Every structure is written in structure tokens, then in C-alpha cells.
Amino acid sequence: MDMKTKTRSSLISYQPAGQFEETRFEKIHNVIFDTSQQGSIEVAKEISNLIRERASKGQNCVLGLATGSSPIKVYEELVRMHREEGLSFSNVVTFNLDEYYPMEKGNIQSYHYFMHQHLFDHVDIAPGNIHIPDGTVSIEEIKEYCRSYEKKIEEEGGLDFQLLGIGRTGHIGFNEPGSHHNSATRDITLDHITRVDAASAFKGVENVPRKAITMGISTIRNAKRIILLAWGQNKAEVVKATIEGEISSEVPATYLQEHGNATFVMDKEAAAQLTRIDTPWLVGGCSWTEDLTHKAVTWLSMAKAKPILQLTDKDYNDSGMSDLLNLELSSYEINIKTFNRLQHTITGWPGGKPNAADSNRPERAEPTKKRVIIFSPHPDDDVISMGGTFDRLVAQGHEIHIAYQTSGNIAVADHEALKVAEVANSIGETPLFSKVIKDIQAKTGEDFDSELVRKVKGNIRRAESLGATRYFGIPDEQVHFLDLPFYETGAIKKSPLSEKDIAIMNNIIEEVRPHQIFAAGDLADPHGTHRVCLEVLFESLRRLKDEFFMKDCWVWLYRGAWHEWEIHEIEMAVPMSPEQVLRKRKAIFYHQTQKDGVMFQGEDPREFWVRAEERNKETAHKYQTLGLASYAAMEAFVRYHF
Incomplete structure (x- = not known):
């Protein structure tokens, strides 16, 4: 045959009905699952x-x-x-x-x-x-x-x-x-990008083999x-x-x-x-939901390099969106709806603005002083991803709790731990730090860190985190180091999520009883920790959703150092002044072991603070391009409904 x-x-x-539909664009059969x-x-x-x-x-x-x-x-x-x-x-x-x-x-x-x-x-x-x-x-x-x-x-x-x-x-x-x-x-000789993608497993691109069979x-x-x-x-x-x-x-x-x-x-x-999936109006007729319309109009504005309010009937007709135009009767009506929706995502009050009408704001005005948990998968994601919003929440008087989900110990290079041990021993030699030095010096490229070395590396990251949270004015008792067990393997490969992980997450939520939760929704993390940390949060929310204190809790997802939300996805955009951009940068700098050649760089050679700044500036520029106000930078969030 x-x-x-x-x-x-x-x-x-096996696929659910309607999941696969061949189009003139697609040349390989494919099936999409949730x-x-x-x-x-x-x-x-x-x-x-x-x-x-x-x-x-x-x-x-x-x-x-x-x-x-x-x-x-x-x-x-x-x-x-x-x-x-x-x-x-x-x-x-x-x-x-x-x-x-x-x-x-x-x-x-x-x-x-x-x-x-x-x-x-x-x-x-x-x-x-x-x-x-x-x-x-x-x-x-x-x-x-x-x-x-x-x-x-x-x-x-x-x-x-x-x-x-x-x-x-x-x-x-x-x-x-x-x-x-x-x-x-x-x-075959491996492509550089392939070696970069494997770098985290080998603890550095320099350790990745250059060839393969x-x-x-x-x-x-x-x-x-x-x-x-x-x-x-x-x-x-x-x-x-x-x-x-x-x-x-x-x-x-x-x-x-x-x-x-x-x-x-x-x-x-x-x-x-x-x-x-991305631009279905280019394929054929669409079922024009409110969200799809919002996505299509922001796409059209950027594709035509025109502010939303300047889009014309011709722009819509020329871009496969004539059926949308027929539904709404005029481009003017569509433009106004989209512009207003985008405008209502912008707020300088991420915890809600007291004594203000909140129907057109992304967050509730009440309660005026909220209890907030910022979940950070690694000990620097909080300031990298939402440092400006973090700073503003503190300044506006909310009770902020930071929960670092993992120790982040594997991201501390051996030479950093060795430096700490040698400094400690220079004050007065101890068997403990002498063993740390011995364990690091004896380690080969294939060995895992000893439990003692992992502890030292984890404590280094704790100290860096406390430096940043103190800079923003958070009391130490509101900083929580969860050390979720799934992460503590000493290797890139993690353990499966367990009831212990879920119990720890449940406990911190039950203890704080937050009105707001901020968490990392960035699933592009090259070593998967963000994904697992999000999964354990979702499981906790599922189990706790019927508790009385969860009825008034909203969950906002930020993205990390690798990607940002698409403009049509953003439900809250928090502007940052040039001064706040610098404060965020300084907070990131407290995480000294993650600067200047970070171990898990991913495909982007820029340092994390540079990535974050440029991403925030790009988000602000997109809003400006669409015809909205101009800001120095913006941090973006999407609400998760549980």
C-alpha cells in the first residue's frame, strides 16, 4: 500500500469534536489537547x-x-x-x-x-x-x-x-x-541553540557535548x-x-x-x-465572541501600525474581518469598545483604589487594605516579574506576604557557595564549613550537591531575598520560605508533586487568608519549576475554594523572565515611573548570585534585570502604539478564575 x-x-x-480542522495553511495532520x-x-x-x-x-x-x-x-x-x-x-x-x-x-x-x-x-x-x-x-x-x-x-x-x-x-x-x-x-555537530537549550541539565552550556550520534x-x-x-x-x-x-x-x-x-x-x-488558532479570521468565518473581537482589533491595529481609534472600514474588510464589521455596523463602534476595554486595564492601584468607583477598574476598591500573598517560584521571580507592582502595593498600605515556593539552591554556582564557606572559615575555621569546602572541591560534573551544600546554597538565596524584601519595606515575619519538597532533589529533575507540597501551600493560604494572590503564570520556564509551582497553587485553590475566606480572594497571574502576556490577554496593566523602574532594578540586584552569568539563562543572553526592564518598556510601548497613554514601563497581569 x-x-x-x-x-x-x-x-x-480520541480528540474532542472540532479540535482538528485542516486549513489551507496546514501541511501536517495535527491534534490539539488541552x-x-x-x-x-x-x-x-x-x-x-x-x-x-x-x-x-x-x-x-x-x-x-x-x-x-x-x-x-x-x-x-x-x-x-x-x-x-x-x-x-x-x-x-x-x-x-x-x-x-x-x-x-x-x-x-x-x-x-x-x-x-x-x-x-x-x-x-x-x-x-x-x-x-x-x-x-x-x-x-x-x-x-x-x-x-x-x-x-x-x-x-x-x-x-x-x-x-x-x-x-x-x-x-x-x-x-x-x-x-x-x-x-x-x-553530527550540535547547533548552538540546541546546546543552550540543554545547558540547564549540564549546569552550563560549556559542559554540553558538541557532537551527537x-x-x-x-x-x-x-x-x-x-x-x-x-x-x-x-x-x-x-x-x-x-x-x-x-x-x-x-x-x-x-x-x-x-x-x-x-x-x-x-x-x-x-x-x-x-x-x-492565532488569527482564525484569516482562515474563514468566525464566531465573534467579545474576547476574539478584542484580540482581532488589537492585532489589526498593530498590523496596520495605526492607533485603534483610527482604524477604518477598509482596514477591517482588507484583513478578512468584514463579517465582524457587518455584525457591529461600523468600525467606529468596534474601535471604541476595544479602546475602552484596554483603557480599563490600566491602573496605578493594583490593590484597588480606595473610595473610588471600581466598575471600570481591574481590582475592587474594598477592602481598602488587603492581605496579599505574592507567590514566587524561585527566590527572585517576585522582583523580576512584578517588582514595580510589589513596590506600589507596599506603598499603598496593603499587608504583603511573600511566599518563595522553592529554595532555588540548584541555581547557585559552586564558586558562590565556596566563597561563602571560605569567608566563614576565615573568621574562625569550623568543621561545618570545612566540610562544605571539601564537598564542593570533591564534586565532579556528574555529581549532585551534598545535602549540606544544598543547605548553604539555599541559605544564600534566602539572604538575597531578604535583602530585596527589606528594601521594599516588608517585615521579615511576612516573608515565607516554603521549600516545597518536589524541588529538593539536588538535580534538575524534580520529584512529582505530593500531598506534602499541597499541604504546605494550603497552610500558607489558610494562615494569611488573602484578598489577593499573585502567582507566576509563565509556563516557558526552561526547567519546569514555574509550571509545577502553578500546578500546586491550582490544586490548593481547588481544595480551598469553598472556604469562607476564599470567597473574597482574587488571583492574578504574572509572567516571568522569559515571556510576557499578549496585549489582548492583559487584564491589569500597572504603569511604572522612571523612578520605579530604577527601584525595581535595585531590588533585582540584591539577588547577586543570579547576576553576571546566571546558571539557567535559557535562550536569552541578557541578564534578568535587562530582560525585565525591556519587556516592561515594550508593554508600555504597545499600549502607546494602540493609541493609549504613554508610560515609561508597565507590568502586566491576567486574572485566574478558580
């Missing part, structure tokens, strides 16, 4: 069905497997099926996509270690059926080794199923930009069935380029457009930039 005419997997039938958890479960179902189908015929099932964060939940579900539903892997043969080179199998950063940790050690697969590229072969043997890897796949009858993730460069496996569509398994594009495309996973807003740009762009070696994943049985499985965040 020709590959192009094969029936796609039943994964399509969450990565939902998508991962459905992918695991397809894999398990394939394994069972082959077993019923007495045949092996040949799987191509991926590593990285994207497939972890798929593997967790497969392990659950094995334990609880009797799914056997006795007929499964696996071939992994890639491995760093050089790389020892026992290294905690190796994909050999990853696969055994997340899947192979927990199922009944025969060790001889596991194939992972060997990062220890000599440079002279690599070419022959890669040929033999290809031959083993052929001898098994080819890949029945290939699971993929996607890198920000558009790589699949480690097929970086420039890879040829006929490429086979080979060694990878299956080739041709090897991948020969699989009978391909599913590519994409989770989170960090993948939105490359997902759009891959699904809607032209086939190009510069975005190797676009080669999948030529495969007749490939599906992208995404969450809403990863799919956010697809044309039918």
Missing part, C-alpha cells in the same frame, strides 16, 4: 494498542523512541499500563533516536540513563531488544557503527512507530538545520507511523514553521510534510501560533 494512502491511527478518534497529560495518555494508548496487536499475531513491535522532556509522560503512562493493565513489552524491540557524543552510559545526562530511568527499568522488555546509540565508540569506529545501527533496524523489518520531539531549531532527533532528507544514522532524516521517515510531541509555548514558533512553512533543510521537521502517516500531537500552548 502506498504510504500516502494509509489510514491514520485511531488517535484522531494539556500535555491528556495528549501523552492518548499517544501511550496508540503505542499499547500497536504492541498488543503485534503480539496477537506473534510478531515483534519495533518502536523508535525519543528522549527529552516531551515523551516523559508517555513513558509514565506505558509503565502504568504495564503494572496495572498487564501490558507486556516481551515482543517489543526499541531503537532510540540519538545520544550525545562522547557520553558514558552511566552518566546521568546520557540518554541510556534516561531511557532506563523512565521506561526500561520498569517494564519486561528483554535487554537484548534495547538499542541506544553508543556514545563511547571511538571516533575511528563511528561510521561503521552507524551503518550497523541502520542495518539492525532493517533486519527488524523497519520501524513500526517513531516517537519524536522537536527542538527550537526544528531538529528531530539531532538532525540539525542543514540536514539532508536522505541522511542516515551518523555523527543521531538517526537520519531518511531513517525517521521510513517509519510506518510517526507521532511528534510538542508541549508548551516555547515550541509554538517552530510548530507553526513546521506545519505551515515550506519544506526546508533549515527546519528539518518540515520533511515530515512528505510522510503520509505523521501526526503532531500538541497542547494548546504549542499550537497557539497556528493561523487557525
Whole structure:
């Protein structure tokens, strides 16, 4: 049967009605789920069905497997099926996509270690059926080794199923930009962006290997069935380029457009930039809700580089929005509604303005003095993300509590902890700090920090946090260090959320009984801590929502050092004067270990204070461009309704 005419997997039938709608823009079949958890479960179902189908015929099932964060939940579900539903892997043969080179199998950063940790050690697969590229072969043997890897796949009858993730460069496996569509398994030099994205796992980009062994594009495309996973807003740009762009070696994943049985499985965040999701009026007729209209008009204003109140009927007609114009009768009416809605998001009173009508303000006037909890995933997210708002809430007399959800200890470099220990010992040598020095000096690149070193690093970040909160005038007894247990592993990989984490969050909310909660809604955090901290807050809110004191609690989400809310999403924008911008900068500077070469930089080379300032200035500039008042900078928030 020709590959192009094969029936796609039943994964399509799992999607809720209306979730997938092909458009002229899209060149690869895709399915969008509300969450990565939902998508991962459905992918695991397809894999398990394939394994069972082959077993019923007495045949092996040949799987191509991926590593990285994207497939972890798929593997967790497969392990659950094995334990609880009797799914056997006795007929499964696996071939992994890639491995760093050089790389020892026992290294905690190796994909050999990853696969055994997340899947192979927990199922009944025969060790001889596991194939992972060997990062220890000599440079002279690599070419022959890669040929033999290809031959083993052929001898098994080819890949029945290939699971993929996607890198920000558009790589699949480690097929970086420039890879040829006929490429086979080979060694390859890693793109700089790929190494930057891996830097947090290796505790610095300088420690990331420069080469890898990878299956080739041709090897991948020969699989009978391909599913590519994409989770989170960090993948939105490359997902759009891959699904809607032209086939190009510069975005190797676009080669999948030529495969007749490939599906992208995404969450809403990863799919956010697809044309039918982001600007559906360019695809066809829309159901014009109030929110979609608001988004479309702000988009049109920026696309035309015209203030909202200057948009004309012609602007709407020329941009696929004539049906909206017909509904509202005139561009004037639409413009006024959008302008007023944006104007009402701006407030210099983030805790509400006392003795003022609040119908057109984002926050309530009463109570005039609110109890507020600012949840900060790491010990600097509060001042980086909402330092100006923080400062204003204090100045306006509200009772502010800061709750640092994690210790942030892994983000303190060894040399910073060593410096503290050596200073302490210079006053009077102690066994405690002598051991800290010994532990750090004995540590190799593959070792975790000792418990004592983690404690010192955590205390360094506590001291920095207190410096910033005291600068803003917060009493120490209103600063809470939660040290959520999920984080305290000493490694990049965290533990799953537990009842202990939830209990700690519940306790602080029950203790303070807040009228306002501010929390990080930034899901682009490269090591996932923000996402987990948000999930544990949502779970706490779910459990506490019926308590009497929660009836008057509003939750506002800020974003962190990586992204800002889109202009149409913003529900509260707090202006900052030039003086407040400088005060925010100074508060960030109290976090000295996170300046000048921070360990988890992400893809942005700028320091966090620079990112924050420029992002706040850009938000203010967008408001000005849309025709509203001009401010030096603005911090933005979205309300979460629980």
C-alpha cells in the first residue's frame, strides 16, 4: 500500500469534536489537547494498542523512541499500563533516536540513563531488544557503527512507530538545520541553540557535548507511523514553521510534510501560533465572541501600525474581518469598545483604589487594605516579574506576604557557595564549613550537591531575598520560605508533586487568608519549576475554594523572565515611573548570585534585570502604539478564575 494512502491511527478518534480542522495553511495532520497529560495518555494508548496487536499475531513491535522532556509522560503512562493493565513489552524491540557524543552510559545526562530511568527499568522488555546509540565508540569506529545501527533496524523489518520531539531549531532527533532528507544514522555537530537549550541539565552550556550520534532524516521517515510531541509555548514558533512553512533543510521537521502517516500531537500552548488558532479570521468565518473581537482589533491595529481609534472600514474588510464589521455596523463602534476595554486595564492601584468607583477598574476598591500573598517560584521571580507592582502595593498600605515556593539552591554556582564557606572559615575555621569546602572541591560534573551544600546554597538565596524584601519595606515575619519538597532533589529533575507540597501551600493560604494572590503564570520556564509551582497553587485553590475566606480572594497571574502576556490577554496593566523602574532594578540586584552569568539563562543572553526592564518598556510601548497613554514601563497581569 502506498504510504500516502494509509489510514491514520485511531488517535484522531480520541480528540474532542472540532479540535482538528485542516486549513489551507496546514501541511501536517495535527491534534490539539488541552494539556500535555491528556495528549501523552492518548499517544501511550496508540503505542499499547500497536504492541498488543503485534503480539496477537506473534510478531515483534519495533518502536523508535525519543528522549527529552516531551515523551516523559508517555513513558509514565506505558509503565502504568504495564503494572496495572498487564501490558507486556516481551515482543517489543526499541531503537532510540540519538545520544550525545562522547557520553558514558552511566552518566546521568546520557540518554541510556534516561531511557532506563523512565521506561526500561520498569517494564519486561528483554535487554537484548534495547538499542541506544553508543556514545563511547571511538571516533575511528563511528561510521561503521552507524551503518550497523541502520542495518539492525532493517533486519527488524523497519520501524513500526517513531516517537519524536522537536527542538527550537526544528531538529528531530539531532538532525540539525542543514540536514539532508536522505541522511542516515551518523555523527553530527550540535547547533548552538540546541546546546543552550540543554545547558540547564549540564549546569552550563560549556559542559554540553558538541557532537551527537543521531538517526537520519531518511531513517525517521521510513517509519510506518510517526507521532511528534510538542508541549508548551516555547515550541509554538517552530510548530507553526513546521506545519505551515515550506519544506526546508533549515527546519528539518518540515520533511515530515512528505510522510503520509505523521501526526503532531500538541497542547494548546504549542499550537497557539497556528493561523487557525492565532488569527482564525484569516482562515474563514468566525464566531465573534467579545474576547476574539478584542484580540482581532488589537492585532489589526498593530498590523496596520495605526492607533485603534483610527482604524477604518477598509482596514477591517482588507484583513478578512468584514463579517465582524457587518455584525457591529461600523468600525467606529468596534474601535471604541476595544479602546475602552484596554483603557480599563490600566491602573496605578493594583490593590484597588480606595473610595473610588471600581466598575471600570481591574481590582475592587474594598477592602481598602488587603492581605496579599505574592507567590514566587524561585527566590527572585517576585522582583523580576512584578517588582514595580510589589513596590506600589507596599506603598499603598496593603499587608504583603511573600511566599518563595522553592529554595532555588540548584541555581547557585559552586564558586558562590565556596566563597561563602571560605569567608566563614576565615573568621574562625569550623568543621561545618570545612566540610562544605571539601564537598564542593570533591564534586565532579556528574555529581549532585551534598545535602549540606544544598543547605548553604539555599541559605544564600534566602539572604538575597531578604535583602530585596527589606528594601521594599516588608517585615521579615511576612516573608515565607516554603521549600516545597518536589524541588529538593539536588538535580534538575524534580520529584512529582505530593500531598506534602499541597499541604504546605494550603497552610500558607489558610494562615494569611488573602484578598489577593499573585502567582507566576509563565509556563516557558526552561526547567519546569514555574509550571509545577502553578500546578500546586491550582490544586490548593481547588481544595480551598469553598472556604469562607476564599470567597473574597482574587488571583492574578504574572509572567516571568522569559515571556510576557499578549496585549489582548492583559487584564491589569500597572504603569511604572522612571523612578520605579530604577527601584525595581535595585531590588533585582540584591539577588547577586543570579547576576553576571546566571546558571539557567535559557535562550536569552541578557541578564534578568535587562530582560525585565525591556519587556516592561515594550508593554508600555504597545499600549502607546494602540493609541493609549504613554508610560515609561508597565507590568502586566491576567486574572485566574478558580
